[in-house]
Amino acid sequence: NAGVTQTPKFQVLKTGQSMTLQCAQDMNHNSMYWYRQDPGMGLRLIYYSASEGTTDKGEVPNGYNVSRLNKREFSLRLESAAPSQTSVYFCASRSRLTSYEQYFGPGTRLTVT
Amino acid sequence: AQTVTQSQPEMSVQEAETVTLSCTYDTSESDYYLFWYKQPPSRQMILVIRQEAYKQQNATENRFSVNFQKAAKSFSLKISDSQLGDAAMYFCALFRGTYKYIFGTGTRLKVLA
Numbered sequence: 001n002a003g004v005t006q007t008p009k010f011q012v013l014k015t016g017q018s019m020t021l022q023c024a025q026d027m028n029h030n031s032m033y034w035y036r037q038d039p040g041m042g043l044r045l046i047y048y049s050a051s052e053g054t055t056d057k058g059e060v061p062n063g064y065n066v067s068r069l070n071k072r073e074f075s076l077r078l079e080s081a082a083p084s085q086t087s088v089y090f091c092a093s094r095s096r097l098t099s100y101e102q103y104f105g106p107g108t109r110l111t112v113t
Numbered sequence: 114a115q116t117v118t119q120s121q122p123e124m125s126v127q128e129a130e131t132v133t134l135s136c137t138y139d140t141s142e143s144d145y146y147l148f149w150y151k152q153p154p155s156r157q158m159i160l161v162i163r164q165e166a167y168k169q170q171n172a173t174e175n176r177f178s179v180n181f182q183k184a185a186k187s188f189s190l191k192i193s194d195s196q197l198g199d200a201a202m203y204f205c206a207l208f209r210g211t212y213k214y215i216f217g218t219g220t221r222l223k224v225l226a
Contacts, residue, residue, distance in 0.1 A: 033214075040122075041218060042204060042216040042217055042219055043204065043206075044216075045213060048212055048213065050212050056212070058213065090158065092158075102158075102160075102206075102214065104158035106155075106157055107156045107157070109156075
C-alpha cells in the first residue's frame with residue numbers, strides 16, 4: 001500500500017518554464033488537495049478536488065492549474081514559473097472513514113531561479 | 114473567518130521531560146475536527162492525534178495527549194517523556210466539515226539530550 005505518491009521529489013526551474021507535479025493515491029479517497037509550504041506560513045491550500053471531475057480554488061490559486069485525471073490522480077501545473085513559486089508542495093487525500101484524517105505525500109521541493 | 118493560531122514559533126524540552134504546545138482557533142461552527150500533525154526533517158507529514166469537537170473526552174495516543182477546551186477554543190498538545198525522535202515541526206489544523214483544512218504556522222520543537 002503506497003498511500004500518496006508525488007513526483008518529482010526535487011525540481012529546479014528557470015523563470016517562465018512550465019512543469020506539472022504529479023500526485024496519485026491508492027486508498028480510494030474521494031477528496032484530494034494541493035498545498036504549498038513556506039517558512040513561517042504553515043500549509044496553504046492551492047486547489048482541492050472534492051471528487052472526481054470537480055476542482056475548486058483554495059487560498060492561493062494564482063499561477064496554478066489542476067487536473068483531476070481520475071479518482072487516483074490529481075496533478076498541479078505551473079504554466080509560467082515565477083521565483084515566488086519557490087516552495088515545498090504537498091499533495092494530500094482525505095478519508096471520511098477515519099474522522100477526516102488527511103494523508104500526505106512526501107512533498108516536492110521546487111526552486112525557481 | 115476561520116483561523117488557527119500557534120503562538121510559539123519554537124519550543125525546547127529536555128529529553129524525558131514534558132512539553133505543551135499551544136493552539137487556539139476560531140470558528141463559528143459547533144461540529145468540527147482538530148488535528149496535530151508532526152513534520153520531522155524528512156518532510157513527511159504524520160498525524161499525531163485528532164479530536165472530534167463533539168467529544169468531551171480529551172484524545173490520547175500513547176505519550177501524546179491533548180487539552181481540548183471548546184469554550185475557550187484552545188487545543189494544546191502535551192508530549193510526555195519526550196524523546197529525541199519527537200524533534201520536529203508540529204502543526205495544528207482545523208477541519209469543519211466542508212472540504213478545507215486550516216493550518217497554523219507551526220511550532221518547531223527541539224529536544225535536548
